[in-house]
Amino acid sequence: MTAKAGTPLADIQDALAQKRQMLAFEPLDLRPVLGTTGNTTIGGVFATNASGPRRFVAGAARDSLLGVRFVNGNGEIIKAGGRVMKNVTGLDLAKVLSGSRGNLAFLTEVTFRLLPVPETSATIVISGLDDAQATAAMATALSMSVEVSGAAHLPETVRGRFLGGALPPEPATVLRLEGLSASVTVRAEKLRAALASFGAVSTIDPEATDTLWREIRDVYPYADQTLRPLWRVSVAPTAGHQLIAALRLETGVDAFYDWQGGLVWLRMEADAEAGLMRHFIKAFGGGHATLVRATPALLATTPVLEPQPEAIAALSARIKSKFDPAGIFVSHATPRGMAGRP
Amino acid sequence: MPDKIAFLPPKKSVLDRRDIIVSDLADLLPKGCLVSEPRGLVPFETDAFIAYRNVPLAVALPETTAQVAAVLKYCSRYGIPVVPRGAGTSLSGGAIPQSDAVVIGLSKLSRILDIDYANRTATVQAGVTNLNISEAVSADGYFYAPDPSSQLACTIGGNIGMNSGGAHCLKYGVTTNNLLGVKMVMFDGTIIDLGGKALDSAGYDLLGLICGSEGQLGIVAEATVRLIAKPEGARPVLFGFQSSEEAGTCVAEIIGMGIIPVAIEFMDRPAIEICEAFAHAGYPMDVEALLIVEVEGSEAEMDAMLASIIAIARRHGVSTIKESQSATEAALIWKGRKSAFGATGRIADYICMDGTVPLSQLPYVLKKTGEIVARLGLRVANVFHAGDGNMHPLILYNINDPEDAARAEEAGNEILKLCVDAGGCLTGEHGVGIEKRDLMLHQFAKVDLDQQMAVRAAFDPQWIMNPSKVFPLEGRPAA
Numbered sequence: 001m002t003a004k005a006g007t008p009l010a011d012i013q014d015a016l017a018q019k020r021q022m023l024a025f026e027p028l029d030l031r032p033v034l035g036t037t038g039n040t041t042i043g044g045v046f047a048t049n050a051s052g053p054r055r056f057v058a059g060a061a062r063d064s065l066l067g068v069r070f071v072n073g074n075g076e077i078i079k080a081g082g083r084v085m086k087n088v089t090g091l092d093l094a095k096v097l098s099g100s101r102g103n104l105a106f107l108t109e110v111t112f113r114l115l116p117v118p119e120t121s122a123t124i125v126i127s128g129l130d131d132a133q134a135t136a137a138m139a140t141a142l143s144m145s146v147e148v149s150g151a152a153h154l155p156e157t158v159r160g161r162f163l164g165g166a167l168p169p170e171p172a173t174v175l176r177l178e179g180l181s182a183s184v185t186v187r188a189e190k191l192r193a194a195l196a197s198f199g200a201v202s203t204i205d206p207e208a209t210d211t212l213w214r215e216i217r218d219v220y221p222y223a224d225q226t227l228r229p230l231w232r233v234s235v236a237p238t239a240g241h242q243l244i245a246a247l248r249l250e251t252g253v254d255a256f257y258d259w260q261g262g263l264v265w266l267r268m269e270a271d272a273e274a275g276l277m278r279h280f281i282k283a284f285g286g287g288h289a290t291l292v293r294a295t296p297a298l299l300a301t302t303p304v305l306e307p308q309p310e311a312i313a314a315l316s317a318r319i320k321s322k323f324d325p326a327g328i329f330v331s332h333a334t335p336r337g338m339a340g341r342p
Numbered sequence: 343m344p345d346k347i348a349f350l351p352p353k354k355s356v357l358d359r360r361d362i363i364v365s366d367l368a369d370l371l372p373k374g375c376l377v378s379e380p381r382g383l384v385p386f387e388t389d390a391f392i393a394y395r396n397v398p399l400a401v402a403l404p405e406t407t408a409q410v411a412a413v414l415k416y417c418s419r420y421g422i423p424v425v426p427r428g429a430g431t432s433l434s435g436g437a438i439p440q441s442d443a444v445v446i447g448l449s450k451l452s453r454i455l456d457i458d459y460a461n462r463t464a465t466v467q468a469g470v471t472n473l474n475i476s477e478a479v480s481a482d483g484y485f486y487a488p489d490p491s492s493q494l495a496c497t498i499g500g501n502i503g504m505n506s507g508g509a510h511c512l513k514y515g516v517t518t519n520n521l522l523g524v525k526m527v528m529f530d531g532t533i534i535d536l537g538g539k540a541l542d543s544a545g546y547d548l549l550g551l552i553c554g555s556e557g558q559l560g561i562v563a564e565a566t567v568r569l570i571a572k573p574e575g576a577r578p579v580l581f582g583f584q585s586s587e588e589a590g591t592c593v594a595e596i597i598g599m600g601i602i603p604v605a606i607e608f609m610d611r612p613a614i615e616i617c618e619a620f621a622h623a624g625y626p627m628d629v630e631a632l633l634i635v636e637v638e639g640s641e642a643e644m645d646a647m648l649a650s651i652i653a654i655a656r657r658h659g660v661s662t663i664k665e666s667q668s669a670t671e672a673a674l675i676w677k678g679r680k681s682a683f684g685a686t687g688r689i690a691d692y693i694c695m696d697g698t699v700p701l702s703q704l705p706y707v708l709k710k711t712g713e714i715v716a717r718l719g720l721r722v723a724n725v726f727h728a729g730d731g732n733m734h735p736l737i738l739y740n741i742n743d744p745e746d747a748a749r750a751e752e753a754g755n756e757i758l759k760l761c762v763d764a765g766g767c768l769t770g771e772h773g774v775g776i777e778k779r780d781l782m783l784h785q786f787a788k789v790d791l792d793q794q795m796a797v798r799a800a801f802d803p804q805w806i807m808n809p810s811k812v813f814p815l816e817g818r819p820a821a
Contacts, residue, residue: 020600055541062547063519078793079786084698085730086516086770088505088554089778089785090812091794095518095550104546116600139460143483145574145639183643236539238460262461262541288544306544311534316546318800323793 002067002083002111005043012042016114024115025061026052026213032223033230034293043107049099052217053150053176056259058115062098069109070097073324083111096319103330104323118178122188123150123209128170128199131155131241135261137198139238141175142260144194146187150176150213153241153257158221163212168202176213216258219265222293229272229294230265235287237262246280247273262287274302281306347776349396349810352442356399356422363422364400367444370412375450377401386427386445390492391435391777393693393741398425398439405450407525407533407563414561415531417444423806424529426557428469428500431492433683433694434775436504436556440810446561448499454478455564461539463522465566468499472506475567484569487514490771491680499562505554507771509605509679510636512729514570516771518553523566526552526559529802538566551797556773557808559801573638576604578675579648581655582629582662586610586712586724589631590705592658593728596635597701601650606729607634607679610708613686613725613736620685623678624671626662633728634679682725683736691741692723693754693777697761698732698770707764711735714756718749732770733761759784774812782814795819 003012009027016022027045031037044050046068051060067081080093097104126137134153141148154162154172162172175191177184192201204212214220222230235243240261247253252269272294281287288306291299308316320327356363364378377383378400388395399422404410417424423443430437439445448469456465457479464475464486472493475486489508490496496506502524507516514520523537536552537543552559583589593606609617609625609632618625625632633655637647652663666672686692699707708724715722715737726734735757739750758768758778762785768778782791795813799805805818 049542049547051542059515059519060542062550063515072793076789076793078790080790080793082765082767082785083700084732084766084770086507086511086698086727086732087767088771088773089767089769090774090782090791091797092505092518092550092554093794093797095547095553096797098550099542099547115602135460142462143459143571145483145571147639180643180646182646183639186640186642234540234542236458236461236463239539259541286538287540288542308545309534311528311532312536312545312548315528315534315548315800319546319548319797322796322800 001114002109003042004109005041005107007042009040009042009045020117021114022117023064023112024054024058025064026054026217027061028052028217030219030292033219035225042110046098046110046112047100047102047107053152053213053258056151056262057147057149062095064113065094065098065110066113067111068094068097068107070105070107072105073326073328081111085113104320105329120181120184121176121178121206121209122184123204123212124175124177124188124191124195125168125202125204126173126195126199127168127202129153129173130171131244131257133198134171134173134257135238135241137173137195138175138260140194141191144190146177146191147179148175149178150174150216151260152216153261155256157254158256161221162215163208166208168200174212176209221256222265222267227293227295229268229298230292231268231277231289232292233264233266233277233281233287233289235262235264235281236285239284239287240264242284243280246283247276250276272298272302278306347394347780348815349440350815352440353421356420356442359420360399363420363444366416367400367402367413370416371402371409372405375403375405375409377403386430386439386447389430389432389435389437391433391438391775394435394438394776396439396441398443398445399441401445401447403447403450407527410446410527410561410563411531411533413444413446414527414529418530418804418806421804421806423809425808426499426503426561428497428503429471429492429495431496431500432504432775433696433772434769434777436773436775436808436811438776448497451563458539459484459569462569463539463566464569465564466498467564468562469497472496472498472501479569480572483572485572486567487511487520487570488517491683498565498567502553502562502565503555503557504771504773507727507732509607509727512606512727513602513604518550520568521549521553521565522568524549524552524562525564527561527563529560529804529807554773556775556812558798558812559807574640575644576636576638576672577644577648578634578636578666578672580625580662580664580675581633581635581660582626583631583633584629584659584661586631586708587705588658589633590708590728592655592660593633594701594704595654595658596651597729599650599654601647603635603637603647603651603729605634605636605727608632608724608726608728609679609682610724612721612723613682616685616689616723617678617682617725620681620688621674621678623674624664625678626664629662634675679725686723686736686738690738692736692738693750694772695733695735695737695754695757696769696772697758697766698730699761699764699766701731703764703766704728704731707733707760710760711757714760715753718753720749720753730770731766755781776811779812780814782812788817
């Protein structure tokens with residue numbers, strides 16, 4: 001599909017739904033968390049590489065992006081990539097523009113891959129696990145050939161906020177299956193059998209599955225009409241719960257996990273604690289943290305994006321100068337950019 | 343083949359200092375890690391695109407990332423061109439050296455460094471072969487998904503350079519979708535780490551740029567890749583058709599219906615005959631075109647998906663349907679397909695095209711390809727990844743007949759232009775290399791290439807990294 005960058009995401013999703021197609025990377029919508037309104041555009045989705053729960057099997061927005069047309073800082077209209085899935089013709093400029101937050105060029109047109117909407121889905125819930133046990137359970141599920149397409153852990157502090165409180169009591173570790181209905185039934189059975197030793201297992205239906213994963217995608221528990229600092233942290237799947245355990249010894253945090261534990265959404269009680277956060281991320285094997293939301297005062301004084309090592313920062317600056325020599329695309333790197341607006 | 347594709351003229355300043363350079367490089371490397379004798383250099387003069395060859399100045403075979411860095415630092419100081427080389431299986435001449443170049447080969451960087459099942463990653467040195475990774479994790483139920491036909495030999499470093507695909511990437515994606523991190527040496531010897539075990543990394547998507555950059559942005563010394571749990575079962579099924587067009591429209595309809603098998607491979611009659619004679623895979627011999635469709639999962643899943651695919655194939659006049667009955671039979675079916683290039687090489691010289699087209703254009707492009715080749719009095723065998731529109735016409739010719747070779751090159755160029763004009767691209771997985779460099783202006787406007795070259799220069803301002811490749815020699819920015 002090819003669209004002008006300013007096309008509202010909602011229009012695209014409506015058009016796709018009629019043909020039972022979808023954006024496999026499940027673009028997230030942070031407007032409820034940020035308390036913003038307005039129309040998310042498809043250009044903004046790709047410019048922020050906004051990717052949801054299916055990302056760990058289906059790839060991120062950048063993996064679905066096949067080609068772009070953009071205007072660089074010199075005012076030149078440039079095309080990169082193409083319309084086909086497999087393409088190694090020249091440098092993959094579409095990738096570097098995806099997630100560049102409008103800092104390199106102005107996207108005007110995007111061509112992206114679609115996938116069919118799965119016939120049906122189900123979610124297996126394992127109740128009562130702590131964060132470490134949940135990480136082990138998710139790793140077990142993903143070691144099986146059952147094609148889990150969502151793996152999240154919702155600790156007790158957030159569990160009641162999902163599905164209007166309808167998840168069973170106790171922390172919920174949730175695993176999504178999608179596909180042909182005969183196949184989902186078989187895989188659900190295998191998964192339940194394999195995970196029974198971890199805790200009480202239940203299953204939720206396709207309709208509730210859709211709602212639940214939308215709420216996970218959009219960080220629903222922290223759509224709390226506050227400006228308490230909210231971090232998005234990406235680390236190795238097994239490092240997520242270690243990071244939280246270490247932070248808890250130092251400060252008040254609340255968190256839940258997506259991407260098998262590798263994507264952590266965490267809300268701080270008061271201060272953003274950026275130094276502490278980045279120290280522990282390094283200590284647990286590396287990754288990065290983005291301050292998605294905070295008070296204006298905190299935003300003004302906190303590095304919102306993960307600082308880069310010197311050599312990479314210098315390389316990034318050189319790349320920026322090749323797209324935008326005069327520096328006219330100013331990146332405020334504000335969390336607002338995450339809302340999906342170019 | 344006529345020497346139509348030019349390499350950059352060798353730098354006299356480099357050639358004149360050959361002995362000094364060799365001696366300096368010997369100081370930077372352990373004993374046995376530098377090749378400079380004429381006979382020792384012969385294996386490095388070309389790759390799997392054998393139409394061109396050049397003996398390099400020297401070949402460095404470093405054993406550590408630090409040695410890669412030392413060689414690059416030295417070469418950049420003296421402006422010596424560098425050609426990175428994995429296993430030399432490039433089909434586009436990506437690893438063919440130039441006479442003033444130091445080749446940096448990855449063959450001694452062949453250790454698997456870390457396998458982490460909980461995070462489903464493997465970290466390997468860049469000279470580890472593609473198949474080595476899958477073999478190392480197979481007993482534990484995992485595999486590494488991209489599977490180029492050369493996977494027995496090709497290295498992960500080369501795969502990253504070319505963003506390699508393979509038959510199974512229809513479902514699992516190509517290298518760029520399966521790469522999590524690299525340790526890379528820049529042109530001046532600076533070592534950078536990008537990504538890691540996390541799914542995404544901070545800042546610009548530099549990994550995405552490096553993947554498929556054909557050794558022009560740096561040399562990858564280590565890579566972290568995703569591992570995937572092996573499916574419960576897999577079943578290739580053969581569908582025979584009485585025309586290529588029918589097979590082509592069948593593919594378009596399968597994908598259009600939202601069915602994504604693991605692989606859909608296409609062979610026309612000449613390809614079937616060549617592969618069957620070599621592999622004895624049991625391919626039907628009374629059809630004009632053959633699809634190998636592989637489904638995977640549990641028995642119930644495979645049955646369900648196959649039922650839908652068979653229904654579609656019947657609407658397109660399928661004349662033979664043959665399911666593999668055993669693992670041995672399945673392995674033979676794939677052996678036949680994956681040995682297609684090698685088997686073709688036994689009967690004739692060939693050049694292999696790699697254009698990719700939108701699926702809706704497959705039947706049209708197949709028909710026109712046949713016309714182009716027939717007009718030039720040549721033969722063609724088509725064997726390719728139909729599910730993602732990645733075509734591989736093998737144009738058969740005689741390498742010892744200059745006129746025949748010139749016609750083959752002409753046919754290749756026409757076919758690639760046809761692919762671009764049909765909305766596709768010059769190369770889906772083999773890379774531009776030297777082979778398709780001068781066709782780049784057919785796909786891109788000058789301004790598009792200028793932007794790519796500017797970004798390239800952000801990594802390698804001196805243009806010493808594999809400089810004769812990818813971008814037309816005319817119209818380059820001053821280094």
